Amino acid sequence: xxxxxxxxxxxILLMMxxxxxxxxxxxxxxxxxxxxxxxxxVFMLYISAGFIREGAAPILSPNVDVYSNPLxxxxxxxxxxxxxxxxxxxxxxxxxxxxxxxxxxxxxLSYSSGDSATELSIKTQKSSQ
Amino acid sequence: MIxxxxxxxxVILPLLCAPLVLLLGKSRIAVWFxxxxxxxxxxxxxxxxxxxxxxxxxxxxxxxxxAPWGIEYRLDPLGALLQVMxxxxxxxxxxxxxxxxxxxxxxxxxxxxxVAFILLTAGLLGIVATxxxxxxxxxxxxxxxxxxxxxxxxxxxxxxxxxxxxxIVGTIxxxxxxxxxxxxxxxxxxxxxxxxxxxxPEVSHTNTTQIALIFVTIGxxxxxxxxxxxxxxxxxxxxxxxxxxxxxxxLSTKVALxxxxxxxxxxxxLADMPIGSVLLEILQLLAIAAMLIGSAAAIAHSxxxxxxxxxxxxxxxxxxxxxALATSAGVTAAIIHMFNxxxxxxxxxxxxxxxxxxxxxxTLESLKGLGHRMPIVGIALLIGGxxxxxxxxxxxxxxxxxxxxxxxxxxxxxWIVAVLLSSVMSIIYVWKIVEAVxxxxxxxxxxxxxxxxxxxxxxxxxxxxxxxxxSSALVSTAEQASKWLLGMP
Amino acid sequence: MSDDIILRIVGxxxxxxxxxxxLYVQFHGEYGPGGGFQAGVILGAxxxxxxxxxxxxxxxxxxxxxxxRLQAAVGVLLYGGTGVAGILLQGxxxxxxxxxxxxxxxxHLGIILIELGVLLTVSATITALAYTFSADSEEHLxxxxxxxxxxxxxxxx
Numbered sequence: 001x002x003x004x005x006x007x008x009x010x011x012i013l014l015m016m017x018x019x020x021x022x023x024x025x026x027x028x029x030x031x032x033x034x035x036x037x038x039x040x041x042v043f044m045l046y047i048s049a050g051f052i053r054e055g056a057a058p059i060l061s062p063n064v065d066v067y068s069n070p071l072x073x074x075x076x077x078x079x080x081x082x083x084x085x086x087x088x089x090x091x092x093x094x095x096x097x098x099x100x101x102x103x104x105x106x107x108x109l110s111y112s113s114g115d116s117a118t119e120l121s122i123k124t125q126k127s128s129q
Numbered sequence: 130m131i132x133x134x135x136x137x138x139x140v141i142l143p144l145l146c147a148p149l150v151l152l153l154g155k156s157r158i159a160v161w162f163x164x165x166x167x168x169x170x171x172x173x174x175x176x177x178x179x180x181x182x183x184x185x186x187x188x189x190x191x192x193x194x195x196a197p198w199g200i201e202y203r204l205d206p207l208g209a210l211l212q213v214m215x216x217x218x219x220x221x222x223x224x225x226x227x228x229x230x231x232x233x234x235x236x237x238x239x240x241x242x243x244v245a246f247i248l249l250t251a252g253l254l255g256i257v258a259t260x261x262x263x264x265x266x267x268x269x270x271x272x273x274x275x276x277x278x279x280x281x282x283x284x285x286x287x288x289x290x291x292x293x294x295x296x297i298v299g300t301i302x303x304x305x306x307x308x309x310x311x312x313x314x315x316x317x318x319x320x321x322x323x324x325x326x327x328x329x330p331e332v333s334h335t336n337t338t339q340i341a342l343i344f345v346t347i348g349x350x351x352x353x354x355x356x357x358x359x360x361x362x363x364x365x366x367x368x369x370x371x372x373x374x375x376x377x378x379x380l381s382t383k384v385a386l387x388x389x390x391x392x393x394x395x396x397x398x399l400a401d402m403p404i405g406s407v408l409l410e411i412l413q414l415l416a417i418a419a420m421l422i423g424s425a426a427a428i429a430h431s432x433x434x435x436x437x438x439x440x441x442x443x444x445x446x447x448x449x450x451x452x453a454l455a456t457s458a459g460v461t462a463a464i465i466h467m468f469n470x471x472x473x474x475x476x477x478x479x480x481x482x483x484x485x486x487x488x489x490x491x492t493l494e495s496l497k498g499l500g501h502r503m504p505i506v507g508i509a510l511l512i513g514g515x516x517x518x519x520x521x522x523x524x525x526x527x528x529x530x531x532x533x534x535x536x537x538x539x540x541x542x543x544w545i546v547a548v549l550l551s552s553v554m555s556i557i558y559v560w561k562i563v564e565a566v567x568x569x570x571x572x573x574x575x576x577x578x579x580x581x582x583x584x585x586x587x588x589x590x591x592x593x594x595x596x597x598x599x600s601s602a603l604v605s606t607a608e609q610a611s612k613w614l615l616g617m618p
Numbered sequence: 619m620s621d622d623i624i625l626r627i628v629g630x631x632x633x634x635x636x637x638x639x640x641l642y643v644q645f646h647g648e649y650g651p652g653g654g655f656q657a658g659v660i661l662g663a664x665x666x667x668x669x670x671x672x673x674x675x676x677x678x679x680x681x682x683x684x685x686x687r688l689q690a691a692v693g694v695l696l697y698g699g700t701g702v703a704g705i706l707l708q709g710x711x712x713x714x715x716x717x718x719x720x721x722x723x724x725x726h727l728g729i730i731l732i733e734l735g736v737l738l739t740v741s742a743t744i745t746a747l748a749y750t751f752s753a754d755s756e757e758h759l760x761x762x763x764x765x766x767x768x769x770x771x772x773x774x775x
Contacts (some may be wrong), residue, residue: 012512018335019301022301028293031297035297035300035301038301038304039304041307042304042307044309045308046311046314049311049315058650059650059653060605064387065338067404068749072314075263075320077655078263078267079266081655081740082266082270082274082303085270085274086270086274086296088747089274089277089278090296090297090453091294092750092751093277093281093289093292093293093296095751096284096289097289097290097293098283100284100286100289100617101286101290101556107148109290110290111287111290111364111368112287125499134705134710137705137710137711141698141701141702141711144698145694145695145698145699145702147694148690148691148692148694148695148698149691149695151687151690151691152687152688152691152692189710189711191710191711191712192704192710192711192712192713192714193709193710193713193715216718559738
């Protein structure tokens with residue numbers, strides 16, 4: 001196998017790990033961790049694509065002809081910020097959920113049936129996660 | 130000068146307004162400042178729409194870096210129409226946000242809600258304004274993050290859970306979209322959507338392009354709540370603060386559908402791609418399923434907000450069906466319904482929000498007889514309900530008329546039966562709400578309420594009525610937009 | 619933890635260095651790896667370290683949540699203001715060339731201002747997040763994530 005492609009195998013491995021953690025675990029914090037692993041796999045996909053063999057860091061210099069592509073790094077910096085914001089918001093919600101429900105296990109959380117409207121939606125929600 | 134930069138100002142104004150409102154904090158000036166900025170913005174979008182209709186697509190290079198290298202903002206007829214819709218609804222709702230939220234959110238959090246509301250508006254406008262695929266992702270996430278915050282901002286149990294679950298699903302969707310964009314970037318080395326449309330045909334047969342298309346479609350489909358990826362929508366619409374839901378239901382799924390249309394027709398060469406026609410067939414089937422299942426679920430529920438949420442799933446089905454036909458008539462119908470449904474659902478959720486003020490309950494039982502006590506809201510509810518069904522002289526009729534015409538042209542006879550069946554079902558669930566709201570037997574106390582919150586409802590309902598009576602301007606704009614979107618001269 | 623004298627003394631010595639390193643990363647960002655995001659996170663880390671070592675009260679006294687909110691908003695405004703300045707000086711949005719008479723100097727000035735805006739917002743947001751998550755009382759900051767989401771847009775536009 002071409003050694004160049006190892007990154008991409010790692011990307012796939014991480015992606016599946018992250019998605020598995022999202023689906024399999026009821027713990028909300030673990031879900032957030034899974035989400036982060038999933039997102040990091042995509043960051044690696046971009047960064048790997050920016051790599052150019054023998055390419056130097058993209059800082060102009062008279063002795064260098066081949067540079068790595070800096071654009072994916074810049075894109076991913078933005079995506080990382082988005083991911084940090086999402087994680088922060090997710091964790092803030094977990095804190096509030098813990099305060100409101102006394103639990104952070106998704107299997108024990110359910111919508112209050114006071115409005116008696118969402119039996120169906122709860123089921124579909126659970127199956128979708 | 131403003132003319133030249135109007136295109137970028139539409140996004141920049143709300144984006145800069147948000148930190149200023151954060152600085153102004155709880156003072157009353159913050160609200161009026163916001164209203165001012167959003168009104169100016171709405172006027173700018175109207176002016177831009179007229180510009181686009183007369184001189185064609187507008188382009189703007191950020192930092193004066195030319196197009197495939199720099200980020201380009203571009204405004205086409207469809208984008209301009211949607212910007213008018215977003216900016217107008219935002220400007221109409223902003224002054225009343227405080228009153229609508231007063232019951233559910235303490236005054237200390239209201240300005241945070243206002244900041245998130247402005248950022249949501251900016252994000253939605255940005256998705257439509259940009260011509261850069263990665264920028265779409267960024268604005269999608271700006272609007273999504275504000276949405277998660279807004280849903281949870283009242284700190285109610287159910288809303289927190291709904292927000293968290295939406296956050297997980299929504300982020301998966303956004304990340305799928307990011308993967309899709311990454312794959313096409315790796316293939317072509319460009320992120321400019323027009324440039325992608327030029328370069329993707331060369332690689333239209335590679336597996337990577339097919340996978341990219343699937344990732345992008347699924348990613349956006351989650352945000353647009355296309356059946357069966359709609360599960361997040363029901364609890365969000367059922368439990369989010371009432372005033373917020375009206376705005377979300379009106380706009381956020383529509384903008385995602387716009388992004389879907391843009392990527393399906395404006396970026397990927399669907400006709401050359403092996404999976405292109407299969408994908409459209411699948412989308413048609415999902416749309417039919419959405420209409421039938423959504424309408425059936427709406428009938429089954431007794432919580433009014435859940436009824437309207439399922440009805441949204443069904444209506445999103447109509448729009449998706451029009452888009453997936455990929456004919457000029459189909460896309461025109463989809464665009465018309467996108468526009469109409471935003472006003473219909475916005476006004477319906479506003480009506481429910483006002484009817485439920487005080488009791489805080491949304492069951493049919495709790496709304497009984499309120500239509501007589503609040504005649505303006507009751508009439509607006511009737512107009513919205515009739516529009517949802519598609520009664521002649523309302524905007525919903527125009528949408529359905531064009532959709533059925535498109536289906537006849539495409540000779541999809543079974544689909545027509547499904548659309549009609551779904552419409553019949555919508556009569557049942559709308560009737561359920563109307564019957565309860567105008568129930569005479571119930572003798573509730575007359576509750577005094579602030580009449581000024583009726584203003585946005587009257588405006589939104591008036592748009593529905595006006596389009597029902599005189600739809601020529603909307604139809605010609607939609608036709609132009611669909612021609613442009615499908616690349617026809 | 620806050621009773622540990624060794625940690626406090628090492629911290630007193632280290633925190634200024636971390637801040638200086640943040641500034642190095644900030645200003646070297648024009649010529650090498652670095653920039654506002656990285657510097658902002660490092661600066662935020664210095665403040666969080668201070669909070670860990672000297673306690674919540676001392677940290678809130680040094681950098682109050684109110685100040686952080688102000689700083690985050692000013693950072694975004696500085697970024698956007700630089701962009702709008704381009705428009706006012708007859709250029710495009712975010713065009714740095716027109717900021718000064720010499721386009722190259724204009725580019726320098728533009729990127730420094732932009733990165734400064736990013737530094738302010740990122741460091742404030744990161745610190746505000748730490749405050750929010752560690753807050754025992756019900757007193758919360760507004761919505762740190764809202765700032766974070768707005769700043770995420772900054773880099774690209």
